[in-house]
Amino acid sequence: MAEDDFSALVQTTSPRLYRLALRLTGSPSDAEDVLQEAYLRAYLALSEGRFEGRASLATWLYRSTVNAALDALRRRRRRLALSNWYRPATSQPAEHTEARALLADAAALLAALPPEQAGALVLTQVEGLTNAEAAELLGCTEGAVEQRLIRARATLRRRAEP
DSSP: OOHHHHHHHHHHHHHHHHHHHHHHHSOHHHHHHHHHHHHHHHHHHHHTTOOOOSSOHHHHHHHHHHHHHHHHHHHHHHHHHHOOOOOOOOOOOHHHHHHHHHHHHHHHHHHTSOHHHHHHHIIIIISOOOHHHHHHHHTSOHHHHHHHHHHHHHHHHHHHOO
16 A cells, blocks of 8 residues: 555544544543554554455454554553552633543543453444444454443443442
8 A cells, every 4th residue: 555545544534533542542642642553553564465355444444443442441451550640630611620520530430341341332332333343343243242231331330339
């Protein structure tokens, strides 16, 4: 694939893939890192002829982004387990603070789930994919996606109980 073709591919797919990475990671900077990693993997695979064409290029990139995001969530979980850190609050307008708090709550709920469960939940409930589509992107069966969703919902329900 020529560099111009790859650049055009990045231009057309990056908004949607960035939103996906942001929803999975809950962090703009992590989402940017995930997207960069996914595109790097894709560029290397395409230039080395490792893209087999079993799925469309867009589907393949989507899956690469999901995998990179799940890897990032695993790394984040390991980092958080090793250290407790404090981030002081910044002064911002009330609506920004409230929106950030809601996003932080959502990200914390997703972070409490195993990455595979969080991925299934985001793909089906936020991205609106069917279980079959999510299974294809996650590289598992549709039944596995359903089990991940059941477990994720059960975990979230337990966390919501007083």
